[in-house]
Amino acid sequence: MKVALEVRHMSQVTELTQGLEVIGPQKPEYETILSEDALAFLADLAGRFAPGVKQLLAGREARQAMVDAGQLPDFLSETKDIRDGDWKILGIPEDLRDRRVEITGPVDRKMVINALNARVKVFMADFEDSLSPAWDKVVEGQQNLKDAVEGTIEYTNPANGKHYQLEENPAVLIARVRGLHLKENHILYNGEPIPGALMDFALYFYHNYRALLQQGSGPYFYIPKLQSHLEARWWAQVFAYTEEKFCLQPGTIKVTCLIETLPAVFEMDEILYELRNNIVGLNCGRWDYIFSYIKTLRNYPDRVLPDRQQVTMDKPFLSAYSRLLIKTCHKRGALAMGGMAAFIPAKDPAKQEQVLAKVTQDKELEARNGHDGTWVAHPGLADTAMAVFNDHIGPDMDNQLHITRDVDAPITARELLMPCEGEATxxxxxxxxxxxxxxxxxxxxxxxxxxxxxxxxxxxxxxxxxxxxxxxxxxxxxxxxxxxxxxxxxxxxxxxxxxxxxxxxxxxxxxxxxxxxxxxxxxxxxxxxxxxxxxxxxxxxxxxxxxxx
Incomplete structure (x- = not known):
């Protein structure tokens, strides 16, 4: 059944609120999240910004065709003045300055509670790679985050009766929206599925920005899978329009962008510049980056990667990526976040010792390079990662913005594209x-x-x-x-x-x-x-x- 949006209590129904249809199965408990006002805002964004997504995705295809034809990725000549310019981002809110350990996970209700209660600084609530975006999970995930922001979230396990609720001083909440390539098939605008990213952004922002600002925090987002500064510009326009529409100070919305595609690593300065009012940092999304290296260089037989277990952060092309991200961010006053420790604690003591040793080694490399924080996937690894970054950052500092890496030799395109040694087994x-x-x-x-x-x-x-x-x-x-x-x-x-x-x-x-x-x-x-x-x-x-x- 299609449910056509009608906004009855607004003084004027604009063209932009027409044509939005929710065709996903409806439940009474969805009415709060899929309210008329929230959907009107989503329709507004879809009307203004959804067409631009098609153009951006077409731009990706055109750039890939050039790489396939033999033109390797490189730094852009037309934006050299931005890379050479003396400018900085607008600033970082107090509650985002110390992000030495972040935990990530999907927006499942129990996961949200456990992650916010973990001994970490930030929880990245994920609508993207760790969420299979079934309709019920997407809508209920928004409700879970709304309840978390309001401090009312609770959960009782029906199997064993165990009860979960928020503890005092939970982690700072950041929502990661879907990438621009993913659509939301259950909501149509003018008959076409809307971008999933717009749905995730609009609903989280609309339902939570007031409460977050009252708490001294704000509407914070992670933006995944950017491939160019033009995509960053599109997001900057979405944020600027939203801030103006809701009478908010420019720069109220804050974002961290994942650099997890090979094309984006050549445009980090430009991405920071386009989003300079809103951005607070970049993140090394290294697993997707490895995938993007394969995908982007798929026509090049001299750049075939070995077993993924051998493609570690000490490999030259990944080390260059990490160091360039740190240098670029810190030059512009932005945080440089490290990557994921995907290990799960082991029950066997000997295996657990090996797990913790691997996590420690990985995080020490990131901290020594100058990263301001890192990711873990399980609360049981938080203390290990925190200990490493505590040793490097210390109790009197929030981050490592003072590490400029200015003495490093310039990192070249050749280093970022360097083949990776190792065997396929x-x-x-x-x-x-x-x-x-x-x-x-x-x-x-x-x-x-x-x-x-x-x-x-x-x-x-x-x-x-x-x-x-x-x-x-x-x-x-x-x-x-x-x-x-x-x-x-x-x-x-x-x-x-x-x-x-x-x-x-x-x-x-x-x-x-x-x-x-x-x-x-x-x-x-x-x-x-x-x-x-x-x-x-x-x-x-x-x-x-x-x-x-």
Missing amino acids: EEGMRANIRIAVQYIEAWITGNGCVPIYGLMEDAATAEISRSSIWQWIKHGKHLSSGQLVTAELFRSMLKQELEVVREELGEERFNGGAFDRAADLFEQLTTADELAEFLTLPGYQILTQETVS
Whole structure:
């Protein structure tokens, strides 16, 4: 059933509030989030800004075509004056100056409570890579965040009766919206699905900005998967319009942008400049960055990556990325956030010791480089990460903005594009297959944050896994065992590893899931002639086929 939006209690219904249709299943408890006023604001944004998304996505395709044709990414000559200019961002609010450890996770109700209660500075509530955006999860996630901002969020586990509620002094809340490539199929504007990013931004802002400002905080956002400063400019226009519409001081909305695409690393100064009124920092989204390296350089046989387990932050192209982000941010007065520790605490003491040692090593590298903070995926790792950054930042400082890296030699495009040494192994390929199948199965059945083999995986993991094997097939990569990687070899391994997954999970779980469908999607994407932009795009069609049919 289509529900046409009508705004009856406004003095004038503008053209921009016409044509918004909510076609997702309606429940009485959704009325608060999908209120007429909130939807009117969303319709306003969609009318003004949705057309620009199509242009930006077309720009991505055009730039990729140039790279495919042989023009490697590089710093832009037309924006050299911005990179050379002497300017800084507007400023950083008090409650965002110390972000030495942040926890990330989906907007599940229990997760929101546990994350806000964790011994961290910030919780990034995720509508993107760790959320499978089923209609109910998206709407209920907005309600969960609204309740969290109001301090009323509670949850009782129906299985064991355990009760969860907020403790005093919870972490600062930042909402990560969906990327520009993702649509929301359950809300149409002029008959077309709206950008998921606009829905996530509009509903979170509208329902929470007043309460957040009254608490001395504000409407804070993470923006993912930017590929150019033109996309940053689009967001800056959304923020400026929103602030003016709600009579807020320019710069009230604050954002942190993830630099998790290869094109964006060449435009970090420009991204900061376009968003200078609103931005407070950049983040090394390193797992998606690895995927983007593969995707962007997919036509280059000399830049094929090895097993993903070997692609660590000490590799030259990733080290250059991290150091350039820090230098760029600190020059402009912005924070430079590090990447994710995806480990899960282990029950076995010996394994737990290994986990904590790996986390410590990773975080020490980030802290020494000059990052102002880092990410963890599990509350059990917060203390370990915090100890590392406490040692480097100390009790009297909030961050490491004083580390300028001015003595570093200029980081060149050659360093950022440098090939990565390492082997492609049969063990690594089989692990990729098992992990990707399990993650895709979870995603298309509504779960975007999945513990697999001791790691908390999100969509970036499956993207690396499938694109890496695609790359090996395309360029005739040989495994360390001497086997040529072909589509036939992949299909054979996929069949074998599906049986391994069946044995690991048990017949009941396997037969009750969607593993065959996940394997079919994985095979289609990995053996296709062209590398698909995102597996979540066809995955979303599977996820939403019943609710929008």
